[in-house]
Amino acid sequence: MKYSPWSHERAVALLATLREEKGAVLMALQLMQSEFGYVDKACVELIAQTFNKSRADVHGVLTFYHDLRTTPPPPHEISICVAEACQAVGARELERDVKAKFPQETRESYCFGNCALGPAVMVDGTIIGRATLEKIEVARQ
Amino acid sequence: MRLFIPGDSAAISVGADEVAAAFAELLPDIEIVRNGSRGALWLETLVEVESPTGRIAYGPVGPEDVLSLIAADFLQGGAHPLSLGKSDEITWLASQDRVTFARVGIIDPLSLDDYRAHGGLIGLHKALMLEKDSIIDEVAESGLRGRGGAGFPAGIKWRAVSQTTSVEKYICCNADEGDSGTFADRMLIEGDPFTLIEGMTIAAIAVGATQGYVYIRSEYPYAISTLQKAIDIARNSDWLGNRVLGTPHSFDIQIRVGAGSYVCGEETAMLESIEGKRGVVRSKPPFPAIEGLFGLPTVINNVLTLSTVPMILAQGADFYKARGVGRSMGTQVFQLAGNIARGGIVECAFGISLDELVNTYGGGTLTGRPVRAVQIGGPLGAYFSTAQFETSMDYESLIAAGGMLGHGGIVVFDDTVDLAMQAKFAMEFCALESCGKCTPCRIGSTRGAETIDLIIKGVSVDENKKLLLDLCEVMTDGSLCAMGGLTPLPVKSAMINFPSDFNGARR
Ligand SMILES: Cc1cc2nc3c(=O)[nH]c(=O)nc-3n(C[C@H](O)[C@H](O)[C@H](O)COP(=O)(O)O)c2cc1C
Ligand code: SF4
Ligand code: FES
Numbered sequence: 001m002k003y004s005p006w007s008h009e010r011a012v013a014l015l016a017t018l019r020e021e022k023g024a025v026l027m028a029l030q031l032m033q034s035e036f037g038y039v040d041k042a043c044v045e046l047i048a049q050t051f052n053k054s055r056a057d058v059h060g061v062l063t064f065y066h067d068l069r070t071t072p073p074p075p076h077e078i079s080i081c082v083a084e085a086c087q088a089v090g091a092r093e094l095e096r097d098v099k100a101k102f103p104q105e106t107r108e109s110y111c112f113g114n115c116a117l118g119p120a121v122m123v124d125g126t127i128i129g130r131a132t133l134e135k136i137e138v139a140r141q
Numbered sequence: 142m143r144l145f146i147p148g149d150s151a152a153i154s155v156g157a158d159e160v161a162a163a164f165a166e167l168l169p170d171i172e173i174v175r176n177g178s179r180g181a182l183w184l185e186t187l188v189e190v191e192s193p194t195g196r197i198a199y200g201p202v203g204p205e206d207v208l209s210l211i212a213a214d215f216l217q218g219g220a221h222p223l224s225l226g227k228s229d230e231i232t233w234l235a236s237q238d239r240v241t242f243a244r245v246g247i248i249d250p251l252s253l254d255d256y257r258a259h260g261g262l263i264g265l266h267k268a269l270m271l272e273k274d275s276i277i278d279e280v281a282e283s284g285l286r287g288r289g290g291a292g293f294p295a296g297i298k299w300r301a302v303s304q305t306t307s308v309e310k311y312i313c314c315n316a317d318e319g320d321s322g323t324f325a326d327r328m329l330i331e332g333d334p335f336t337l338i339e340g341m342t343i344a345a346i347a348v349g350a351t352q353g354y355v356y357i358r359s360e361y362p363y364a365i366s367t368l369q370k371a372i373d374i375a376r377n378s379d380w381l382g383n384r385v386l387g388t389p390h391s392f393d394i395q396i397r398v399g400a401g402s403y404v405c406g407e408e409t410a411m412l413e414s415i416e417g418k419r420g421v422v423r424s425k426p427p428f429p430a431i432e433g434l435f436g437l438p439t440v441i442n443n444v445l446t447l448s449t450v451p452m453i454l455a456q457g458a459d460f461y462k463a464r465g466v467g468r469s470m471g472t473q474v475f476q477l478a479g480n481i482a483r484g485g486i487v488e489c490a491f492g493i494s495l496d497e498l499v500n501t502y503g504g505g506t507l508t509g510r511p512v513r514a515v516q517i518g519g520p521l522g523a524y525f526s527t528a529q530f531e532t533s534m535d536y537e538s539l540i541a542a543g544g545m546l547g548h549g550g551i552v553v554f555d556d557t558v559d560l561a562m563q564a565k566f567a568m569e570f571c572a573l574e575s576c577g578k579c580t581p582c583r584i585g586s587t588r589g590a591e592t593i594d595l596i597i598k599g600v601s602v603d604e605n606k607k608l609l610l611d612l613c614e615v616m617t618d619g620s621l622c623a624m625g626g627l628t629p630l631p632v633k634s635a636m637i638n639f640p641s642d643f644n645g646a647r648r
Contacts, residue, residue, distance in 0.1 A: 022435060023417035026400060030359075057418075064419040065400035067359055083321030084516055084563070085552045088479035089507060110403060110570070112360045113324035114151050115552070116182040116477060116484025125362060129154030 003037035003073070010035070011043060015050045024051055025061050029068055037073045074105040076140050079122040080131075082108045085115035094119045097133050102140075142216065144168070145189040145196065147246070148175030149331050150363035151324065152185040156203055160186045163207040171216070177332015179246030180486030181233055189228055190216055198225040233502060238464065238489045240472045241449045242325075245332035245486075251370055253378060256335045262386075264451030268343045269388055276347040277303060280450060282458035284470030289315050289406075289443030290518070290547045290623070292536045295450075298440060301430035302348040305438040310350035312341050313415065313434055313441045316357040316364070317399055317406035320519025322478035322550030325486060326444035329474075330357070330364040333448075334371035338394065340447035342385060343454060344440050345392040353394040354434070356411050359401055369396055403520075403574040407622050408441045410576055421576045422622045443548070445474055466492035469535035479516075479552035480506045496530035499553055510555035514639065516563070518547025520570050521627035523634035524560060543634055545627070560639035565593040567631040575624060581616045582625025588612060589632065599645030606636070606643060 004010060014031055018024040028047045032039045039062060048055045062068055080086075080095045098121075099106045114120035117129035123139040146152075146161040161173055179187060187200035188210070197218045199210060206223060213221040225231055239245075248255040256262070268276050281296025302310060314337065318326040330337060341353045357365050372394050375381040383391045397415045399405055405414045409423035412434050433439025449471070453461050462470040469491035475498055477484045482504035487493075499505070499515060506512055515525045523544030525532070532542045539546045554563075568589035575582045592609045596602055613629035620626040636643050 023415060025417035026414060027397070027417065030398060030400060051417075060419050061417065064421075065402050067399075067401035084520060084566070085322040085478040085550075087563075087566070088552060088554045088558070109360060109401070111319065111321045111323075112150075113318060113327035113364075114154050115322045115324055115479065115550070116481065117151055117154055117185070118479070120154065122360075127150050127154040127363070129151060 004035055006036050006040050008042060008046075011040070011046055015046060019050070025053060025058055026065070029058075029062055033068060038069050038071055041070065076102070076105045076124055077107070077122075078102055078105045078136060078140070079107050079109040081110065081112055081114070081118065081120040083110040083115075085111075086118035086120055089118045091119040094121075094131060094133070098136060101133065143172045143174050143191045145174050145176045145191070147178040147185065147187060148250070149178035149185075149328060150361075151182050151328070152178050152187070153363070155185050155201070157186040159204040160188065160202055160207065163204045164188075167207060167211060168216075174249045176248065177245045177250050178328060178485075179228070179234060180242065180328065180488075181231065181483070182485035183483045184225070187225075190218065192218055194227070196228040198228040198231065199223045200225055233483065237487055238472055240452050240461070240464075240488065241336075241445055241474055242329065242333075242486060242488045243452065244336065245329060248333065250332050250334055250367060251374060253335065253374060256333075260455060261335055261451070262339060264454030265339050265342055265386070267454045268346055269386065269390075273303060273347050273349065276343065276454070279458050280347070280453060283453045283461040284458075284465070284468070285446065285449055285453060285461065286469070286536070287443055288445035288449075288474070288548060289408075290320075290545075292546065295442060295446050298430055298442070299344065299348055301428070302350070302438045302440050305431060307438050309352075309437050310348055311434045311437060311439040312344045312348070312350045312353040313411065313439055314341055314353065314355040314444060314447055315406065315408060315411055315441055316355050316361075316444045317411060318358060318361070318444070318548070319403040319406040320522075320548050320550050322516065322552035323476050323519060323548045324478070325474040325476050325549065327361050327364045328486060329444055329448050330361075331367050334368050335375065336448045336451055337368070337444055338371060338375050338381070340450040341394060342380070342392055343450050344442070344447060346385070346390055348438075348440055350440065351391050351393070353392065354397050354415055355394060356397050356399060356405070356415055358399040365396060365398060372396070403570070404576045404622075404624050407624065410622075411441070412439070419576075421578055422624075424621060445548075464490040466490075466533065466535050467537055469537065473534065473546070473549050475534065476550045477503045477553070478550055480508055480555050481553045482507050482509075491535040492533050494530065495525065495532045495534060495551075498534065498551060499530065503553065506553060506555040508555050510557065512553055513556040514554040514558050514560060514563070516552040516554070516631065517550070518545045519550055520567060521545075521623055521630055522547050522550075523630050524563065524638060525634070526638040529638070543637070545630070560635040560642040561593060561597050564632040564635040565590050565597070567628055568593060571624060571628040579620050579625055581619035582621075582628070585612055585616045585625070586628060589616075589628075593632075596643055596645065602643070602645040609636075
């Protein structure tokens with residue numbers, strides 16, 4: 001996935017597009033992450049100002065949601081579903097193998113809605129069913 | 142002549158895009174429709190050819206099969222090892238009773254013409270000719286209950302919102318679909334998104350709402366993209382916006398994307414999340430019907446609940462309630478998942494047996510080993526053993542059998558499963574996803590996982606089992622919502638139905 005390098009001006013411009021939205025704080029954090037790959041610490045203050053919230057409010061939202069991260073992402077993102085239906089077809093074992101090979105890139109997820117064709121994995125936003133280490137390696141390229 | 146190659150993300154996950162690309166290259170003059178999936182997911186990629194006597198199916202097709210299919214003259218229905226005959230005569234599909242999923246896999250999801258040609262918008266046009274109360278009467282009369290988990294009658298909820306006097310009201314569609322083993326909301330949205338939009342529009346007219354939100358989980362990027370396109374099309378064709386289909390009603394829909402939190406599927410946590418806040422569960426009352434999103438009266442319904450409404454309006458309440466058993470009326474979109482040979486969507490009337498779903502439709506396990514356990518209703522649902530396979534699949538019978546239907550997901554495990562590990566996972570998942578408001582849920586879940594660990598290790602097994610049961614009782618009684626309140630369900634059902642996994646010595 002391609003992200004822009006962090007830019008204060010770009011962040012300000014993007015946040016301005018959400019001014020009219022109701023309850024925009026979570027959307028704003030998501031927008032920052034989809035643009036820059038993560039939520040830079042400067043965003044908390046910026047979002048608080050833009051939407052007239054306290055920094056504590058914004059920080060509270062930022063830390064509640066599993067998706068949001070505050071450090072730049074690895075070059076590839078491998079999300080492995082480790083929920084029950086995928087466990088039933090070997091997701092735990094797959095996770096162990098993938099983690100051993102790509103420790104920085106691997107994270108756990110809970111269900112991509114592909115539970116009849118598990119194990120399900122998302123590699124850089126592309127869904128893989130009946131996933132194996134080999135399939136993941138191919139998708140990563 | 143047209144070729145149908147599903148663009149559903151489950152099909153894509155096993156190569157549908159590659160198959161479509163290969164056909165596009167070799168057969169440049171043939172129109173390829175990226176339909177939704179018919180739901181027979183083990184047959185994906187299911188390629189269908191249009192013929193004068195109906196569609197002919199081939200599957201599961203991989204990119205490596207494309208050349209041989211063309212050589213076999215499959216466009217004329219030629220014989221091939223992957224040939225499945227006429228799509229409508231595949232028993233697995235033909236024996237189902239598709240109501241909510243009637244169009245999924247059949248139509249081009251983003252063609253309004255296709256949608257209309259297959260009965261779309263009839264329900265909305267009918268609703269526009271009725272009094273508001275008559276719309277609600279029809280929905281109430283049909284017996285439709287919430288498909289998100291709680292099974293609350295949709296008509297009663299709508300009436301409560303309708304009777305409020307607020308000028309601003311909301312329709313919120315819950316598309317968070319967090320339960321493992323469930324994918325019907327996703328497939329409906331990817332395969333027939335206009336049905337959801339139509340259902341939300343009918344709800345809006347019935348209760349007097351002007352704005353709708355669909356809260357979709359971020360794990361569903363394909364569904365988000367399809368639904369956004371469908372909303373844009375509906376806006377550009379005078380459906381959504383200021384004058385709904387030329388009437389004085391105004392209604393629009395916005396998508397809000399989740400951020401990886403299971404508890405945000407709980408309706409009040411979802412409202413908090415749409416409001417941009419932490420997904421902390423609210424205490425009720427006030428109920429969302431009275432004070433919901435941004436403090437205003439709000440209808441909250443699951444994707445399937447709303448998407449069934451157009452069919453009910455179009456065909457009448459009697460058509461719907463003729464199906465099902467007792468107070469479980471109509472059809473349920475069951476989802477067969479996990480270690481299963483023939484997984485996918487089985488929509489049929491309530492009252493089918495668990496055995497029929499898992500064995501007749503599902504064909505047993507994928508690994509070919511014996512089925513040992515089945516979890517019904519997501520991470521908060523019970524683990525059933527094969528001794529309970531005659532259970533009738535409806536709201537009441539499942540509760541009587543010590544479980545719950547939830548969103549209709551059925552996850553199958555073979556005989557290598559360790560139910561103590563599954564029970565431990567249930568507690569860990571609760572610890573991970575708890576919103577933090579209640580102590581039994583926030584702390585109890587961690588203690589629960591530790592206690593199960595001790596049982597697995599064989600440490601003071603009897604005392605720890607008793608402790609675990611006590612803890613479950615505290616969680617059941619002392620939790621505000623079903624996250625903490627129902628986590629004991631998978632744990633206790635595992636202990637009761639699979640006692641040998643909890644005796645310390647591993648099987
Ligand atoms: C922890 C938790 C998670 C839930 N997740 C969902 C979900 O993902 N989708 C859903 O429709 N309902 C979910 N529910 C149920 C909702 O709270 C609510 O009952 C439902 O959205 C109402 O719509 P319905 O009446 O059409 O079912 C969840 C409930 C709890 C307690
Ligand atoms: S039971 Fe758990 S998730 Fe539900 S309100 Fe209490 S702490 Fe939050
Ligand atoms: S449980 Fe893994 S995709 Fe649903």
